[in-house]
Amino acid sequence: MSISSIAVIGAGTMGNGIAHVAAQSGFSVTLIDVSQGALDKALNTIAGNLDRQVKKEAITAEDKDATLARIATSTDLTAGVASADLVIEAASENYDVKKSIFGVVDSACGANTILATNTSSISITELAATTSRADRVIGMHFFNPVPVMKLCEIIRGLATSDETYATVKAMAETMGKVPVEVQDYPGFISNRILMPMINEAIYCVMEGIASPDDIDTVMKLGMAHPMGPLTLADFIGLDVCLSIMEVLHQGLGDTKYRPCPLLRKMVAAGRLGRKSGQGFYAYNK
Ligand SMILES: NC(=O)c1ccc[n+]([C@@H]2O[C@H](COP(=O)([O-])OP(=O)(O)OC[C@H]3O[C@@H](n4cnc5c(N)ncnc54)[C@H](O)[C@@H]3O)[C@@H](O)[C@H]2O)c1
Known part of the structure; x- marks a missing residue:
């Protein structure tokens, strides 16, 4: 399955970094948060981090503008995820919050959309079981700061399909990350x-x-x-x-x-x- 459009849920420390790297890698990104303030802060952080990359001559000013142009923001979860091929949930580390987000996203997304979570400690298998698409649920565990850290643990829930794993692994590589395949047990590897x-x-x-x-x-x-x-x-x-x-x-x-x-x-x-x-x-x- 090919991915072109990504929704990132949660615009905090991790969400802004994931949105930054995904947009810089050419994906169109919708960054979603319950708080407009968090979205505004995230866009400022991303612009500031891109400015630093321009100063270091790692990217050009045109790259910066193109990256920012690929990021839309929304406080409306249902509308924000509707056309996404891949949803990466990076909201607060709380099972009930994530379960409720997964419920909304599962109903709002297309049948083929993959739902990934950046959780550090919640069971992928348990979250997947609350959806109607456990084979398309997976963990994508990025590290802070996301634009700098190369590792991405890719965590397979009990029902995650080989196709979902292969798609997400390729996606992480396109984002410049080094993916590591991990089975879903407490704490993963890291x-x-x-x-x-x-x-x-x-x-x-x-x-x-x-x-x-x-x-x-x-x-x-x-x-x-x-x-x-x-x-x-x-x-x-x-x-x-x-x-x-x-x-x-x-x-x-x-x-x-x-x-x-x-x-x-x-x-x-x-x-x-x-x-x-x-x-x-x-x-x-
Ligand atoms: N901070 C780290 O070093 C780190 C590293 C790896 C993984 N993680 C994981 O990433 C996730 C996010 O962590 P963080 O440090 O970025 O948290 P954070 O507190 O910085 O950001 C969380 C964001 O989620 C938003 N949010 C809360 N409920 C929401 C909802 N229902 N819908 C949309 N947005 C919502 C909040 O407004 C906030 O902006 C957690 O699962 C955490 O375990 C964190």
Whole structure:
């Protein structure tokens, strides 16, 4: 199946990046959000990021204008997805929100339209089962910032067809991403490996084994990680880290995934990392 028109639902951190890269790759994009303010902010962010690419001479001013011209916006979900070949849902990480969006989209789209979700932790199989087209539902897990990060985990739900997988894989490649095929289990690959490592680093802080800075130094200089796990946790948000650990713990049922009590305590105290000004490190808000 060939894709030319894409609807991206949710114009936040991930949605604006996905819309940017899809439009830059030649697709016509409708960016949809419940909030007009979020759409205006997303268009500003995309224009600013394209300006930076022009300054670096990675693209021309004409490329920038052509990319922006390929992006339409809408606050009307039904109208916004009606002519899309592929819908990429990047709305807030909440099962009920996503289920309700998938319900509307399933009724509003053509029978062949593929429904993808950028969820970090919700089961693709479970979302697919709420639609009438489980074979055309798939995960497309992009990474932040989308214009920079090359990886796209493509997650196959239990019923995802080979044709849907092949179409979405080709689409990710056209967007300049490196797709990796993943089966639908909690945390997929990225968070299944990353979050327990971050959780273990937090145990090291709790047990007084070393300071956050020294733990990060070990992983940067000893393992060549570009960023230490505690700096990364602050960047992701400690509330997001906790919620993904809960998904791993509940979904896999193994005590090795129990969230570190210090992680729980920091979230309870509102120390959420960069976004709250305080996590394992202090930030100027
Ligand atoms: N931020 C990351 O690093 C990251 C990385 C990979 C995947 N994800 C996933 O991407 C998705 C989006 O995350 P984000 O960080 O961009 O969130 P965000 O909070 O920045 O943006 C979410 C947007 O969704 C909109 N929204 C909420 N309900 C909606 C609805 N019913 N219809 C349309 N729009 C709606 C909100 O107004 C908001 O603009 C989540 O599923 C998240 O797990 C996030």
